[in-house]
Structure formats: structure tokens, C-alpha cells
Amino acid sequence: MPLKLLLQLSGRNILRHRRRNGMMLAALVVAVASVVLMNGLIRGMQRDMADMAVDNLVGHVKVLAPGYRDDPGVQRSFALAADWRSALAPGLLEGWAARLQVPAVVISERGTRGVRLVGVHPVREAVSFLGDVEMAGEFLQDAGDGRILVGRALAEQLETAVGRRLVIITEGVDGRSREAGFRIAGLYDADGTALERAFVFTGVEALQKMLGTEAVTELSMRLHEESQLPQVKAALAASFAGLDVLDWRELQPQAAAMFVYADAAIFIWFLVMMGALAFGLMNTLITSIMERVRELGMLRALGLRGRSVVAQVVLESSLLMLIGVAAGVVLGWLLAQALGEGIDLSLWAEGVESFGMRAVLRPILLVEDVVLIAALSLVLGVAASLYPAWRVVRIKPLEALGR
Amino acid sequence: MSGEEQSVVRCVGVSRIYEQAAAPVRALRNLDFEMARGDFVSLVGPSGSGKSTLLNLIGGLDQATEGEVFVDGVALTGLNQTRLADMRLHKIGFVFQSYNLIPVLSARENVEFILQLQGVRSAVRTQRTSEALAALAIEALAHRRPAELSGGQQQRVAIARAIVTNPVLLLADEPSANLDSAATGELLKLLRRLNDERGLSILTATHDPLVMRYAKRRMRLRDGAIVKDSALSPGTATDPMP
Numbered sequence: 001m002p003l004k005l006l007l008q009l010s011g012r013n014i015l016r017h018r019r020r021n022g023m024m025l026a027a028l029v030v031a032v033a034s035v036v037l038m039n040g041l042i043r044g045m046q047r048d049m050a051d052m053a054v055d056n057l058v059g060h061v062k063v064l065a066p067g068y069r070d071d072p073g074v075q076r077s078f079a080l081a082a083d084w085r086s087a088l089a090p091g092l093l094e095g096w097a098a099r100l101q102v103p104a105v106v107i108s109e110r111g112t113r114g115v116r117l118v119g120v121h122p123v124r125e126a127v128s129f130l131g132d133v134e135m136a137g138e139f140l141q142d143a144g145d146g147r148i149l150v151g152r153a154l155a156e157q158l159e160t161a162v163g164r165r166l167v168i169i170t171e172g173v174d175g176r177s178r179e180a181g182f183r184i185a186g187l188y189d190a191d192g193t194a195l196e197r198a199f200v201f202t203g204v205e206a207l208q209k210m211l212g213t214e215a216v217t218e219l220s221m222r223l224h225e226e227s228q229l230p231q232v233k234a235a236l237a238a239s240f241a242g243l244d245v246l247d248w249r250e251l252q253p254q255a256a257a258m259f260v261y262a263d264a265a266i267f268i269w270f271l272v273m274m275g276a277l278a279f280g281l282m283n284t285l286i287t288s289i290m291e292r293v294r295e296l297g298m299l300r301a302l303g304l305r306g307r308s309v310v311a312q313v314v315l316e317s318s319l320l321m322l323i324g325v326a327a328g329v330v331l332g333w334l335l336a337q338a339l340g341e342g343i344d345l346s347l348w349a350e351g352v353e354s355f356g357m358r359a360v361l362r363p364i365l366l367v368e369d370v371v372l373i374a375a376l377s378l379v380l381g382v383a384a385s386l387y388p389a390w391r392v393v394r395i396k397p398l399e400a401l402g403r
Numbered sequence: 404m405s406g407e408e409q410s411v412v413r414c415v416g417v418s419r420i421y422e423q424a425a426a427p428v429r430a431l432r433n434l435d436f437e438m439a440r441g442d443f444v445s446l447v448g449p450s451g452s453g454k455s456t457l458l459n460l461i462g463g464l465d466q467a468t469e470g471e472v473f474v475d476g477v478a479l480t481g482l483n484q485t486r487l488a489d490m491r492l493h494k495i496g497f498v499f500q501s502y503n504l505i506p507v508l509s510a511r512e513n514v515e516f517i518l519q520l521q522g523v524r525s526a527v528r529t530q531r532t533s534e535a536l537a538a539l540a541i542e543a544l545a546h547r548r549p550a551e552l553s554g555g556q557q558q559r560v561a562i563a564r565a566i567v568t569n570p571v572l573l574l575a576d577e578p579s580a581n582l583d584s585a586a587t588g589e590l591l592k593l594l595r596r597l598n599d600e601r602g603l604s605i606l607t608a609t610h611d612p613l614v615m616r617y618a619k620r621r622m623r624l625r626d627g628a629i630v631k632d633s634a635l636s637p638g639t640a641t642d643p644m645p
């Protein structure tokens with residue numbers, strides 16, 4: 001049977017029952033749009049989580065002394081050779097930072113808090129959130145700068161301000177505690193995230209001097225392409241024998257797990273929506289086909305082959321799906337555009353941020369996701385039509401004519 | 404009038420038994436029937452006598468329980484469903500009791516689509532469709548959909564559809580059952596003209612006495628057997644048979 005004739009018949013049959021097919025289409029459009037939008041929001045969330053996981057002090061990959069993660073301290077440190085980068089092919093790294101990170105207690109006249117005191121090289125911190133964080137006051141001058149940067153939230157808790165002094169207690173390399181006063185150079189604003197309360201920064205050389213060491217506790221790297229991670233990890237593992245080389249997924253298992261859950265959530269949402277819809281579609285098709293049993297029987301009496309009847313039913317279903325999917329994708333895309341500014345989650349921000357998300361959620365539409373959603377929908381459309389087609393083709397032409 | 408190449412239809416010892424829960428129904432009993440090319444045969448007989456059953460067997464819509472049916476020299480027994488469908492498409496024109504047009508297609512499209520099914524080229528299709536519409540004097544209705552046509556007009560479209568493929572045989576089961584007598588008269592004149600002018604072989608089943616008058620040969624069935632077979636003088640306008 002020529003495709004043109006099939007298309008013509010299918011198209012007109014869809015138009016014949018505008019109301020019924022219109023309702024079916026509306027449901028399809030809403031479902032597809034919701035899947036597209038949901039997918040966009042979840043992708044946005046994933047992107048945020050990944051960015052933040054990498055942005056905070058983790059980077060794509062980190063070198064740590066063994067045991068540091070379970071028991072961080074200056075004892076679990078390592079000396080960084082000046083030529084360590086020769087182990088890596090050039091051009092892989094977007095940036096890197098070596099840090100000395102130790103647990104510490106900060107004390108103001110108003111309170112005491114446990115934090116991580118991080119010795120950094122200010123210029124190198126372009127790789128982390130510190131690179132473009134909003135600051136009140138001044139940034140650190142250089143690695144020898146003995147002042148500190150404190151998160152705004154922590155400063156509020158300690159009721160302190162730029163220019164004031166805080167006392168910091170930590171453990172030296174000899175196991176004895178060190179105590180020193182630090183002047184606050186600046187307050188950083190990490191969008192109200194937990195980072196603000198967790199980290200206090202100072203110059204790495206100043207901190208090394210205070211603790212009596214030349215070593216660092218971590219080397220963090222950011223890559224141009226995340227896809228090169230395995231290659232970089234392998235090279236690092238070879239040149240830093242005896243140290244742990246871990247990527248961000250290993251360092252932030254929660255964020256990595258959320259990634260997997262988010263993928264699953266997209267898939268489940270799709271299955272639930274489209275599964276329900278496939279049943280609706282099947283019903284609509286059965287109704288519309290059974291109304292036409294006589295007509296189809298006549299066509300077969302005139303010489304239309306059984307497989308052409310199947311083709312017509314499948315085509316009709318696919319056509320409905322195609323229209324619904326196209327309109328649904330457009331609607332979903334428009335909704336995503338309308339939300340381009342992002343959904344403000346600040347009402348729930350306290351809870352949200354602890355999961356490593358931003359307070360503003362922006363949907364992201366990936367072409368491959370949309371293509372996959374459209375393709376799966378069409379497959380479902382075809383699948384939903386097979387049963388009705390089988391039912392109608394099982395009826396013999398004479399029997400169908402007699403109805 | 405013997406020999407396969409002469410006969411458009413030949414039935415040899417045909418029986419059709421419907422297996423029923425209560426008792427099997429013998430709709431046709433060991434029936435022999437031959438129809439010459441270019442003939443116009445009218446099957447008559449009371450309701451339930453087996454007319455439709457015979458037409459369905461010849462049209463390849465049903466299969467004989469016993470015996471052989473040949474159409475255009477081809478034995479239908481043993482053809483699979485696809486072959487039967489192709490045979491129907493290429494050799495037989497059907498006119499049904501209810502006109503059975505496709506509601507979503509215009510009159511013209513209803514006629515043309517059968518050529519599309521046959522895979523005829525578009526230019527040829529257009530020409531042959533126009534010819535068929537002209538033969539039935541329904542060119543003016545070409546763009547209407549079935550719902551916008553009267554019963555008689557719809558039946559003409561159905562006949563145009565049946566003849567557009569130049570079938571070897573036209574089968575019409577109670578073609579006038581839903582028509583008033585004026586429309587029936589028109590229809591019959593048309594069929595007779597197609598038979599006279601084109602030599603189209605026509606086999607109808609009817610219990611309408613009007614229809615019988617236009618045929619060249621009348622075959623009376625009763626209880627699945629031929630009880631009378633009579634040639635009619637062409638143009639016989641009156642017939643006492645009820």
C-alpha cells in the first residue's frame with residue numbers, strides 16, 4: 001500500500017474525531033512538556049551540583065596523603081616536587097592549587113567555632129569558588145599573607161568584621177597545639193552556602209610557617225575536559241605513588257549519588273507519564289479502530305493486505321504521537337525558557353544548599369535528552385498501536401463486513 | 404461454452420458447511436456452476452438460499468468446504484490470504500449491499516484509491532478515475548464526501564470503484580437493497596450498459612424482481628442447490644417471476 005495513501009487515510013481519520021483525538025493530543029502534549037521541563041530542571045540541578053562539587057575546594061581530581069580523609073591533619077601531608085607537573089601531558093589542566101588544610105578552632109570575643117583552616121596561594125585559587133567570590137574587604141595579597149578570609153555567615157555567628165582579629169588554635173607538625181591571632185582581611189560571600197561556615201583561608205606559606213612544615217595536604221586540579229579525568233588520574237597515580245588520587249565523585253559521594261538518582265528520577269518520571277499515556281493512547285486507538293472495523297473489513301475485501309491494515313493503525317498512532325511530541329517539546333522548551341531566570345528556591349534554600357545546589361535553579365535542555373524523549377515516545381506510540389492493530393487484523397474481512 | 408479460458412467462473416462440486424454449535428448448516432450443496440465471460444448472471448432465490456455464500460466463495464472472501472472454485476482459470480483453493488487479497492484487488496470488482504465507501508475520502512478519492520492500492524502511476528490513475536466517473540455520470544459529484552451523497556449516488560461511486568480497475572468479474576450482492584425503485588432502475592440500466600458496452604462479466608445476487616429483468620441469465624437457488632437455470636432474452640422487460 002503506498003505510503004501516501006496510508007498517510008492520507010491516517011491523517012483524515014485523526015481529523016475525523018477531532019474531539020477525542022484533541023483530548024488525547026492535549027494529554028500527550030502536557031505529558032511530553034512536563035517530561036521535557038522536568039528533565040531540564042533535573043539537568044539544571046545536576047549541573048549545579050557538579051559545578052559546586054568541583055567549584056568548592058575539590059576540583060576534578062585531588063591528590064591526598066593516605067588517611068587524610070578519615071583523619072585530616074598536618075601530619076598527613078606530602079612535599080610537592082617543583083616539577084610535579086611534568087608527569088602530565090601539557091594542556092590538560094585548566095588550573096591547579098596546592099593547599100595546606102587543617103582542622104582548627106576560631107575564637108572571637110563572642111563565640112568559638114570549629115572550621116577548616118586552609119593555607120592557599122591566592123593566585124592559584126582561580127580554580128575554586130574563591131576565584132570569583134564576592135568579597136567585602138580585601139583578598140589575600142600572596143602566599144605569605146598572614147591575614148585571613150572568613151565566610152560572611154561565620155563572621156555573623158562570631159559577631160566580627162573586616163579588620164578585627166580572631167584567635168585560631170590548631171595542631172602543629174610536632175603534635176603540639178599552636179595558637180595565633182589573625183587579622184580579618186576580607187569576608188567572602190559564597191551565596192549563603194555551607195562553605196561560608198566551613199572554611200577560613202590564609203596564605204599557605206604563612207600557615208606552613210606557623211605549623212612548622214614545608215608540606216601541603218592536598219593538590220587539587222581542574223581539567224578543561226572532564227572526559228580526560230581517567231587519563232589524568234592514571235598519570236597522577238603513577239607519579240604520586242603512595243598517595244591517594246581521587247576524583248570529585250569519590251570525594252563527594254553524596255553529589256555523585258545524587259547524579260545517579262537524578263538520572264533515575266528523569267527515567268521514572270518519563271515511564272510513569274508516558275506509560276499512563278500509552279494506555280490512554282491504546283484505548284483511543286482501540287475505540288477509533290473498532291468503530292472502523294466495517295470500513296477496514298471493506299478495504300480488505302477490496303484487496304488491502306492485512307499488513308497494510310497494521311501499517312495504517314501504526315501510522316495513525318505514530319502520527320498522533322509525532323504531533324503530540326512535537327507540540328510537547330515546543331511547550332516544554334517554552335516553559336523552560338520562561339523559567340530561564342531560574343526558579344528561586346531561596347525559600348527552601350537552607351535545605352537545598354546542604355545538598356550542594358544553588359538557591360536559583362535554572363533548567364537546562366540537552367539536545368540528546370530531548371531527542372531521546374521524542375524517540376522513546378514514538379517507540380511507545382508504535383508499541384501502543386500494535387495490540388489494536390492485531391485485534392482488528394484478526395477479524396476476517398467477511399466477519400468485519402457483517403458488523 | 405466450456406473450457407477454462409472461456410469461463411470467468413467455474414465451480415465444481417462446491418459445498419460450504421458452516422460448523423455451528425447446534426447443527427452444521429449446509430449453505431451450498433455440491434454445486435456445479437459455470438459462467439461465461441461477458442455474461443450477466445443473476446442469482447435469485449429466497450433469503451438464506453446461499454446466494455451470498457456463493458458470491459463470497461467466488462470473490463475469494465470465503466473458502467469452500469468441498470470442491471473447487473476457479474476464477475479466470477485460477478483455482479482459489481490453496482491460495483493464502485495475501486494471494487487472495489491480491490486476486491480480489493486485481494481481478495474482482497465488488498459492489499456491496501451497503502455502499503461501503505470510505506467516509507473520509509471524496510467520491511473521486513474513493514474511486515482512485517483502489518488504483519493506488521494497485522500501484523498504478525498517478526497520471527494513469529487520474530485518467531482512469533475520470534473515465535470511471537464519467538461512465539457513471541458522477542463527475543459533478545467528484546469532490547463530495549459520501550455523507551453528502553444520496554444512496555443512489557453512493558452506489559454509483561461504489562460501482563465506479565468496482566470497474567475502475569477493469570476487473571474480469573463484477574460481483575454485486577443485493578446492490579439495490581438500500582435503493583428505492585427509481586434508483587434501482589437507474590442502477591440496473593447502468594450495469595446492463597457496462598455489460599453490453601464493455602463486455603463486463605457481472606454476477607449479482609438479489610431477490611428483487613426488477614434486478615432479475617436486466618440479467619442475461621437467471622439462476623435460482625434453494626437450500627444451497629441450483630433448482631433452475633434459465634437464459635433470458637436480452638431486453639426482456641417483464642418477467643412474471645415474483
Ligand SMILES: Nc1ncnc2c1ncn2[C@@H]1O[C@H](COP(=O)(O)OP(=O)(O)O)[C@@H](O)[C@H]1O
Pocket residue numbers: 421423428429430448449450451452453454455456457
Ligand atoms: N457466517 C455464517 N455462519 C453460519 N451460518 C451462516 C453464515 N452465513 C450464512 N449462513 C447460513 O447459510 C445459509 C445461506 O446464507 P446466505 O448465503 O447468506 O443466503 P442468502 O444470501 O441467499 O440470503 C443460511 O442458512 C444462513 O443462515
Ligand SMILES: [Mg+2]
Pocket residue numbers: 454455456576577608
Ligand atoms: Mg445474502
